[in-house]
Amino acid sequence: MTDSASPVRRAEHWACAAVFFVNGFGFASWVSRIPAVRDALLLSEGQLGMALLAMGLGALCSFQLAGRGLGYLSARTLTLATGFLYCYALPQPVMVGSLPVLALTLFLLGAGSGAMDVAMNALAVEVEARQGKPIMSGLHGLWSAGGLCGASLGGLMAQHGVTPQNHIIAVACALAVVLLLARPWLPDLAAKPAETGPRFALPEPAMLGLGAIVSCAFLIEGAMADWSAVYLKDTLGTTAAKAALGYAAFSFAMMGLRLAGDKLVARWRAASMLRLGNAAAAVVLALAIGTQHPGLTMLAFVLVGLGVAVVAPLVFGAAARRSRHSPGHGIAAMATLGYGGFLLGPPVIGWLAHLTSLRIALLLVALLAAAIALLSRHLDEPAPQAAA
Structure with missing residues (x-):
């Protein structure tokens, strides 16, 4: 250059x-x-x-x-x-x-x-x-x-x-x-042939654990985006201005960890980062929902953002390396499951809130964070097979 x-x-x-x-x-x-x-x-x-x-x-x-x-x-x-x-x-x-x-x-x-x-x-x-x-x-x-x-x-x-x-x-x-x-x-580069455009793909059986992680994470993102402000305003009684800061806190945490994510992954195991971050998010969010304390709720939103921040780059990278078809197929499969979770998150929370209450419905986010912590072992690279 x-x-x-x-x-x-x-x-x-x-x-x-x-x-x-x-x-x-x-x-x-x-x-x-x-x-x-x-x-x-x-x-x-x-x-x-x-x-x-x-x-x-x-x-x-x-x-x-x-x-x-x-x-x-x-x-x-x-x-x-x-x-x-x-x-x-x-x-x-x-x-x-x-x-x-x-x-x-x-x-x-x-x-x-x-x-x-x-x-x-x-x-x-x-x-x-x-x-x-x-x-x-x-x-x-x-x-x-x-x-x-x-x-x-x-x-x-x-x-x-x-x-x-x-x-x-x-x-x-x-x-x-x-x-x-x-x-x-x-930059304006030439278009690719139409037949090479991305298609929906299903994950290979060996990568179902990765698919479950990314589905949970995107479901959490969708739920936090559409319901965090409503929960703070309607359930906890905050002002509209403070309610909007709930998603801001979540986004700030995601932004910070994403910008530092490459260096952190180089220093610590990806599985360990996901396990500790999401376990902490699950515990604190459950406590916040139980106590209905606005300050603790904002802290929980920050921890949830930290927990899911690097899921997409970590899972997509692992899927690209492990796919038996091609790196693109692995990424497409994870993207399909991820966006499916993002699609389901907001309406599922809404339906649960309609049947029970928004407070109880948001416990689903804590459960999903706990699930990511339990599934994080799937990010560990499989041991290389011995040569015959």
Whole structure:
């Protein structure tokens, strides 16, 4: 690489990081105003859960379409197209007046977010190859940083009485401007043949343990994103501003550990990190739910974020190394199970809350963290087989 090319590579890296930041910021901005939308439409936990399921279904439907789109459009073009679609769809759910329309707008938002997720990760693979060094963990850390900033700003907007409509419209416009600024620096490589696009894959029997870990972790992420603010506001009686900080604390913990994850894994065993982190999260979250103490609950949210932060990079890496078919097949299998968990998390919590209470329903998150701790041994690399 020449000296003149180095600034270009850095610009490409930061432009790609900006795209990840935009996606995380927009998602957290919507999450921070879920309690306000719920109150405005007088929704029960079950009704809210059904509406949130529509968002997950939209994302799931868009994955295959976006994957096939990469066979006809470059990752840069598809990232920008889906990014602007995402910005357009972002304010729609806070501008509706009925549950059916909310579900429809959330389906469209989920489709835009899911398609952008596929496209920007494909773009990140290209940028990483051009950089000649691993950057994926850092990019996902920037997604978490966007989540932290979006949730924190949402709390401030709620505290100062800014309506969800004005807040989210302003956010969507600002994020579109960021995409426009990043556009000239994103590399535009040729599209891959359509038949090579990602497909849904099932894990091999030897990797079912890894699949269970990633399913639990993504289910936790979905539940925390959509229900942490509602739990703090409705069950613990905090203000809307403090309720939005619950997801901010979760995102901050995820961001910090993801940015430091590569160095920590090099020093400690991955299985040990997952075991200790998720065991602590399960215990403290169960105590917080039992005592209903807001401060302890915020600490529990931080520990839950630390527990699941590095699951995706660790599990995806292990699956890529162990797959008997190909690294891509291993990653695709884990992604399918992971997004399935993310899809199921919010509505499952909503249905349990409708049957019992949100307090009892969130115990599922503690149980899932405990399950990850028990399953963490599957991250240990299998012993090499002796030669015949």
